[in-house]
Amino acid sequence: MNIKKTVAIATAVGALAAVSVPAMAFENEFHGMYRSFGYVTNALSGGSSTGSFNLDNGAATDKYIEQRARLQYIAKSSDDLKLVTHFEIDNKFGGANTSGKYVPGTTGATTSATNLPTANGDGGGLDTDKISLETKSVYLDFNVPMVGTNVKIGAQPYNDSMFGLFGNFDATGVVFSKKINDQLSASYGYFTVGSSSTSGMGYSALTFGANAAGKGTNYFTQDLNTFDVKYALSKDLTLGASYYVILDKVNDLTTYGGTGSNHTLGLNGAGKFGLFSFNAAAAYQTGKSNPGIPTQGTNTTAASGGAPQAALSTTGGYSSLTNAPTSAFAVALATKTAVGPGNILLSGLYLSGDKDAVNGVDKYNKAWQSIGAGVNYFGQSNMWLLVRNVATINSSTAVGGSADVTRGGRGLEGVFAGYEGTANKLFYNGNIGWAQVAEKRTADSKALGTEVNGTVGYKLYDNMSVSATAAYLFLGDGYGKDNGTLLPVNNGTTNLWTANTAYGASNPFMTNIQINYTF
Amino acid sequence: MKKQMILMAVLLMTLALSVVPVVAAQTRLFVADMSVTGVQNKDEMKTTLQTLLASRLNGDTVLAVGSAAEADVVVTGSYVSIGKVFSVDALAKTVDGKTLSRAFVQGDNQDELIPAVGKLAEKLLAELAKVPTAQAPRTSALPAAVVSIPAASGVVKGVEMSPAATGEFIKPKEVEVSRNDSGGWQSKRLAGAAGLMATGRISADGSRELFFAETRRISYYRQGKEMTLIASTELAEPRKIISIDTLEDGAGNLDMYVTVIRxxxxxxxxxxxSGDKMVLVADEMPYYFRTFSHAGGPKKLFAQTMGRSDVDFFGNVFEATRSGKTITMKNAVKMPRYGNIYNFNQFRASDGALLTTVLSTDNYLVIYDENQKELWRSNDKFGGSELSFQRDDSDNLRVTGDQYRWTFMNQRIQVTPGGEVVVGKNDGFMVLGKARTYKTGAVYCFVWNGSTLDEKWHTRATQNYMPDYYLDSARNELLMLQTVLRPGMNEKGASSLTIKKVE
Known part of the structure; x- marks a missing residue:
């Protein structure tokens, strides 16, 4: 290499270094988690989505392991400007798609009779080299100094102010939030949760109704608008109000005679009195019905762990509003009282239900409605089988095979009690919970059952723990152990499970070993 | 290729020659710029001081020259004025960065400035006379490229490019060593990885009360020639100590304020x-506590409260007084952005303005004016602590995978009676979200020059994580707590305490 070239390279490197200097202001921030569950259970079987819940007569005990990793990278230009990206990798050991890449003896045929796997699996199989990266979030987070407002735009997480009963989800939208003073803060969010513009931009959307001519396909969106206000009356008491409105134009003129709307108005509070603290929320819904939560069971394949209560969308999707008028409400309370080396936990929940399997039989649909199936929670119950646990990963389900707290619009009444504590690096909790649906419809009983569960864990490191959990559910009569009236699947005319020998369901149980690491 | 080899040979020869000293009869000395703090006409003062000092140093043994390029010795210095009192400090170095002498003078008013500079020159000349190398540090063939012109005091100078810095073993240079690195006291290895430290009273025999806190344990030591454990106590599960501070009441009693999260x-x-015991006098108080010298004044108690949901620090910080189990809060200190009771302090600028300094979320040192408007932000990070507390974060469990929100504590910011800002700094190869592992710690001292914080000194970095420090201004001693062994599964860890004299 001659000197000229050396000098040229040195100059180029120098120039590059000089150019790179401003970029040094960037902060590269990483967060993430890893969690694995090793299950022994007669109820869960894992899966690529929320999984399923088996209630077979004499259900066999099964075992499996699943894992989830999340990686969050934040490109932080300053405290006022950052890009947040969040990715997820899920696997069931051995693969959730019934096979791995190399499965001995497989021919690629799906042979349900012998349960031989096909030859095209996912990243959980042998050699693991399948694409399994999902995007959780991609959004820009910045402050607008002129107005002192924070803006988040893009695919981002959102949680309502009512324990996630309306929705705790990731969605694409923009959220403006402002802290007005030490007491008052407010936020407004706009999310597009659905769109009919699958065929792209254009002005040929005549399929959406006779009056749709001249409107672009992007006109036909389903939007969620959120308003949240919180006011701290004192350091120990905060009150809030929220208003969530779904504006649906997909069915537009043909169904609604205009933009359909579903309104949720809520009040919430958080307080502390000495050693007692609480969170509470109450909400009322009106407007057109959101059938994102199904109003009746549609399952026909429940015998081998299939979902006995299929939601219209099991992945959190949203369906168009229907014309049935809504009048529903929800009340929830969670308390914590410091006692001894831990806390007594008490919580309760009431979600109104609808008597009818089909909308419009009576004047109002009284079923509490979430924004979509699979995106509602009541984590404060601390249940594993009766109500799905927020800590679950792939097997995120509960009795009935549903992630839906509303039980298909039947509503839910539940009370839950527990105690949690620590002893140095050891932590433990025990819980008991009872729940029934608010409306039994065609079932003989409202009772879903009573669950007892316990967890003991050890913190190997500050942010890494290993724990063991056991949970047992005494099924309520709503599941008809002896009369076959299986609550989630009786559609009013046929008991679908009877034909599938699920008559007389077994009490579900579950044990798991959880390894949890967050950073 | 031949050309390159010849060029390299010439460069090497030049380099070799540059380290060979040549004896000179008279030391050629250049007085570089002086940094000036605390006066309005800074530029004028800089020139004046430079001229005054150069004239007074010039004599039989020293020839004051007009540029660093001509000089054997370069003198840098600083002038600091606080109120009417001033101090002029000077540092003489060879052109290749070796320190020859250091001296200072001070006066009570401006009338004493010129005589003081004369005294300073005398001191420097006396010191230079004692140093043999001062007579002949100049190199005969020093390439222009490696000659640097020292800038104002406190700025790392071109000595780092010195050709003298050769060899396999690199010794710490003057610029890397703290002013206070003049020995010090080192404790024995202390059982338990203490994350917090507080100092108490000084006994008649000169020993000092010291308190250390681990997750739940408080240890009471007396530090004389050795550290003696006097008493210890352990809080019940699931409590966690996140701060520990002391304050003497008017009657000579020592109160210890322990912030506990349960x-x-x-x-x-x-x-x-009480004697050799620690007595619990108040419990279950819903406050964050901290005692410190606010704006360099006397030590006071401060308190802040916790809010609901995701509000970890609610509202302003207040001065507080305790009467039995009752805390009375008064005189709110309005917090700027990032500010909370543990990461802020205030100081008076030379114009009398009360400025606030905080460590930001990313550990930058930020200065705010009286209207909470940001004036300055450091380019380097300071602070850093592995100590945190957790609060329920069920609302975000679905996203974060963690039921708890982690709030990290930070290094205390002290302001000395002289208005200097002192802050700890931890560095580590891995500071990743909740996984924080710091490797080294140091303490930095700054002075606000009206525009930025000028570094006055910093300690040499410890070889361990420094969870806490305390500058005892009354005794001019810097106490640095170090974690020499982190706690593990069956290991409580160990700590040590280093005390350095601040000159």
């Missing part, structure tokens, strides 16, 4: 030292 709620305590 399941995400504040249940703080006040202990009192």
């Amino acid at each position: 399941a995400g709620e504040l249940l703080s305590q006040v202990w009192q030292v």
Whole structure:
């Protein structure tokens, strides 16, 4: 290499270094988690989505392991400007798609009779080299100094102010939030949760109704608008109000005679009195019905762990509003009282239900409605089988095979009690919970059952723990152990499970070993 | 290729020659710029001081020259004025960065400035006379490229490019060593990885009360020639200590304010030292506590409260007084952005303005004016702590995978009676979200020059994580707590304490 070239390279490197200097202001921030569950259970079987819940007569005990990793990278230009990206990798050991890449003896045929796997699996199989990266979030987070407002735009997480009963989800939208003073803060969010513009931009959307001519396909969106206000009356008491409105134009003129709307108005509070603290929320819904939560069971394949209560969308999707008028409400309370080396936990929940399997039989649909199936929670119950646990990963389900707290619009009444504590690096909790649906419809009983569960864990490191959990559910009569009236699947005319020998369901149980690491 | 080899040979020869000293009869000395703090006409003062000092140094043994390029010795210095009192400090170095002498003078008013500079020159000349190398540090063939012109005091100078810095073993240079690195006291290895430290009273025999806190344990030591454990106590599960501070009441009693988190709620305590015992005098107090010298004044108690949901620090910080189990809050200190009771302090600028300094979320040191408007932000990070507390974060469990929100504590910011800002700094190869592992710690001292914080000194970095430090301004001693062994599964860890004299 001659000197000229050396000098040229040195100059180029120098120039590059000089150019790179401003970029040094960037902060590269990483967060993430890893969690694995090793299950022994007669109820869960894992899966690529929320999984399923088996209630077979004499259900066999099964075992499996699943894992989830999340990686969050934040490109932080300053405290006022950052890009947040969040990715997820899920696997069931051995693969959730019934096979791995190399499965001995497989021919690629799906042979349900012998349960031989096909030859095209996912990243959980042998050699693991399948694409399994999902995007959780991609959004820009910045402050607008002129107005002192924070803006988040893009695919981002959102949680309502009512324990996630309306929705705790990731969605694409923009959220403006402002802290007005030490007491008052407010936020407004706009999310597009659905769109009919699958065929792209254009002005040929005549399929959406006779009056749709001249409107672009992007006109036909389903939007969620959120308003949240919180006011701290004192350091120990905060009150809030929220208003969530779904504006649906997909069915537009043909169904609604205009933009359909579903309104949720809520009040919430958080307080502390000495050693007692609480969170509470109450909400009322009106407007057109959101059938994102199904109003009746549609399952026909429940015998081998299939979902006995299929939601219209099991992945959190949203369906168009229907014309049935809504009048529903929800009340929830969670308390914590410091006692001894831990806390007594008490919580309760009431979600109104609808008597009818089909909308419009009576004047109002009284079923509490979430924004979509699979995106509602009541984590404060601390249940594993009766109500799905927020800590679950792939097997995120509960009795009935549903992630839906509303039980298909039947509503839910539940009370839950527990105690949690620590002893140095050891932590433990025990819980008991009872729940029934608010409306039994065609079932003989409202009772879903009573669950007892316990967890003991050890913190190997500050942010890494290993724990063991056991949970047992005494099924309520709503599941008809002896009369076959299986609550989630009786559609009013046929008991679908009877034909599938699920008559007389077994009490579900579950044990798991959880390894949890967050950073 | 031949050309390159010849060029390299020439460069090497030049380099070799540059380290060979040549004896000179008279030391050629250049007085570089002086940094000036605390006066309005800074530029004029810089020139004046430079001229005054150069004239007074010039004599039989020293020839004051007009540029660093001509000089054997370069003198840099600083002038600091606080109120009417001033101090002029000077540092003489060879052109290749070796320190020859250091001296200072001070006066009570401006009338004493010119005589003081004369005294300073005398001191420097006396010191230079004692140093043989001062007579002949100049190199005969020093390439222009490696000659640097020292800038104002406190700025790392071109000595780092010195050709003298050769060899396999690199010794710490003057610029890397703290001013206070003049020995010091080192404790024995102390059982338990203490994350917090507080100093108490000084006994008649000169020993000092010291308190260390681990997750739940408080240890009471007396530090004389050795550290002696006097008493210790352990809080019940699931409490966690996140701060420990002391304050003497008017009657000579020593109160110890211990901020305690229990399941995400504040249940703080006040202990009192009674003889060789610690007595709990107040419990389950819903406050964050901290005692410190606000704006360099006398030590006071401050308190802040916790809010609901995701509000970890609610509202302003208040001065507080305790009467039995009752805390009375008064005189709110309005917090700027990032500010909370543990990461802020205030100081008076030379124009009398009360400025606030905080460590930001990313550990930058930020200065705010009286209207909470940002004036300055450091380019380097300071602070850093592995100590945190957790509060329920069920709302975000679905996203973060963690039921708890982690709030990290930070290094205390002290302001000395002279208005200097002192802050700890931890560095580590891995500071990743909740996984924080710091490797080294140091303490930095700054002075606000009206525009930025000028570094006055910093300590040499410790070889361990420094969870806490305390500058005892009354005794001019810097106490640095170090974690020499982190706690593990069956290991409580170990700590040590280093005390350095601040000159």
